[in-house]
Amino acid sequence: MGILRDSQLAFEHVVPVAVVGAGACGLTAALAARDAGAEVLVLERDKHPAGSTAMSLGAMCAAASAEHRRHGIEDSAERFVADVMAKTQGRADPRLARAIAEQSGPAVDWLTENHDVPLRLDFKWTSLGHSVPRLHLPPGRNGEELLSLLGRACERAEVAVMTEARVRDLHAGPDGRIRGIRIERPDGHTEDLGVDTLVLACCGFGGHRDMVAQHIPDMANSRYFGHEGNQGDAIHWGQALGAQLADMSAYQGLGTLADPQQVIVPHPLLLEGGFMVNLRGERFTHENANISGMCVPVLAQPEGLAWVVFDGRRNTACLAHSVEQRQLAELGAIKQAASWDELEQRCNLPRGSLERENSHIDAARRAGQVDAFGRRFDGLEPLQPPYCALRVTGALFHTQGGLVVDGQARVLRPDGSALPNLFAGGGAARSISGPMVTGYLPGVGLCMAITLGRLAGDAAAKSSQRQPS
Template identity: 30%
Template sequence: MTSDQASAEERATAPGVTDVTPVPLAQVSSFDHEVDVLVVGAGCAGAAAAMEAAAAGAEVVVLERASGPGGSSAQSGGELYLGGGTAVQRACGFEDDADNMFAYLRAALGPHVDEEKLRLYCDGSVEHFEWFRSCGVNFQESLYDAPTWMPFTQDGLMWLGENAWPYNELARPVPRGHRPATKGWAGHTVMEALMGACREGGASVHTDTRARSLVVDDGGRVVGVVARRFGSQVTYRARRGVVLTTGGFVDNDEMLTDHAPVLLGHGKVSDGLDDGSGIQMAAALGAATRRMGFVEAAYTAVPAMVCRGMLVNGLGQRFINEDVYPGLFSHAALHQPGPCWVLLDEQGLESVPDGDEMGVRPTYAAETLEELEEELGLPTGSLGRTVAAYNEHAATGTDPLFHKDARWLRVLEGPWAAVDPRLGFFAEGSTGGGGTGFQGFTLGGLSTTVDGEVRSVTGSLVAGLYAAGRASSGIHGEGYVSGTSLGDGTFFGRRAGRAAAAARA
């Protein structure tokens, strides 16, 4: 018997095999489980897809390779990028609409956003907010009004760069970062609510079950999955469709090397299981991928410090307005000569609110900029020139070079301190991003329609196969804003679940 003729059982039980080759239906003698819709991955997109499919009357099972649901979604900050006039926005005194939201996101997530998906996302944002509330996600009607990665308060609304240049000139500034009433990291709060609603809706979750290969019939339609559970093979028949919500590929260095090498050597924002397996299973069927080189990077620099001082690169030069959404200064820093430093004076350091310092203290201090340059290994005179130019304009309340908002502008005076973002947050001596200060994740994935249908490399659709979340290419172009992963994943996960449930059995 040749390797091509080997049965699904033989290939799946061979030790160490990670073959994602599709399994012909004829090679599966029987199925252990049969359902209408099979969702692979129990993160935010998978929960949303399962809920909508079950609400449409489909019998649904969700496969999760870990011992519990949640995935990277549960470990996230929990921000949900929503707008258009939500109840929280109105309660905080802000008027918003879908067109205004679209104008901001088209710029902030660009260039090269998926405008068709983005338009739908903005138009449906208020309804999507109400859907979260119906699932049990609660929001406090108050605003956290300062730059931050995440508030360590229960405020339900935060700015995510909408009020920073150049975006404040492209769209009316309105905050859209919605957060559950949880202090700090709130991804677990979102996922607890979604999985509770998912189970109440009738979907079943099979944990410790890793999908390995897609099953296809003679016509090329995806009709199931071959999985592994505690060393044994388990087969699933999906009468209407399979929805892949398996996450991105930041944990797969081979895929990073091929598609997004900019993240190699840096930390990973994931639960450790974003290995691209769903993308690989679909690609083995001829599925098309899209924008696999697009990534997000987070620099472990404290926004409350950055906006009160300045961010300089390895040449001692500013390169961005420091009051922007921190993901934006992070992405810019990733492409700078490094390392980059947070420069503060004594007044700026002492004005950082308690708790907002995220456990970070300066690693260098000096009476003069010349002394600090020497300690940091920066070119002689570089900080002096940078600070002199900054102070000249700050004295008049302007920043003609980078347009930092006047709220954060003032003349900086010694003594001086510098923070090394490579040391990370909270724990003294800890490192962020594997010692580089950067942590990232991937944005590209399977090419899908707005209803999650997976496209093939020929431009046709892969029958019976859907995808959502980071396993797919969503609304993003080359940019990113917090909350658009959970927002995009759930919004298009819902659409994929409905589409799969409506497919002919």
């Protein structure tokens, strides 16, 4: 994994736009490059492309899309930037936030209208940092479907995708211009290919334990629940080429990964009145204060475990719209009981603990006041029997730090100059989450993949056309 400086090597084939990685970012970049008239080749290390994209909920945030206008919701790039800055306490890069805010809505509209990847506005995941509904999902509401829709769009656009092709090294000139790539096949043999431009869409470093220990020491021993192919390859190449890295300590976490089933517990259960307790049966946090940051208090509890507590009515409503909740039901993860006493026994929680916590919540609700954790329950129906619970833990999902890029997804050096023909997006690029876990706004992962992917593909195609053939 490195940079090869053999400037004498002549390539038999030269591709105008090469893209490393066939997740949401890579496939979107490829579509944009094709739209701009360039030939494009996507290289993917796996036999069947999946990436973190296929593991995701498929929810991308975007500002001021056609969907907003269709539903009469007023949104704007300014409003999105203000939400990003509030969430990150002013620590996100304002110029990148602005570029993403301006381009995210058009990216959703372009995929929906030009490439038959329909992304519809969702109203279940509100607040959590977005001042208006901003999450856009495919009809089946999951990342596998999003990836397969993007894959089909690429087939229609005649994008070439080479699988089982791990890009191992980059050939670069003394000025940092990428001349080619070295691909490694599963049997170990390698191939060299010339490129005019290169898009790094091979995500972050969550799967590389040493890099996590170095940059996010708090999560060094925690569960990683992202794609194992996220090995930090883009970061390694970028560093060797003198690119700037930023916000390497930032990540998307989650405190509600079902244990041991490893299925994401739908957050609407908590948004709509559910609560969490630790193994001592005690509440320990405002459950909706920060969805990404929730992994920290959950992992700080005894055994790093907690229970999400809700009721049968909320369970039924959730089953109707959530693939994950249906999976959890099929796996027998949802404990259900006719009384608090019975649920405490089923969850091995101290007698009286759930009833006590629920009565504190009811008291705050009746008084119309915030509870001991600063959470409001007024306006939400009290929990009614049967009561339900799911055991959860916290996990690292996706790193948010990476290569610093500009509004055209060009990879930048520390002095602000751009590397000649290198672009990056998605998890390979530094995000708009600031340097900490609490800065992650829902849907930003896919927003960075799709918005920057489109910008990168378009810019790479236009830049490749300027190259002498």
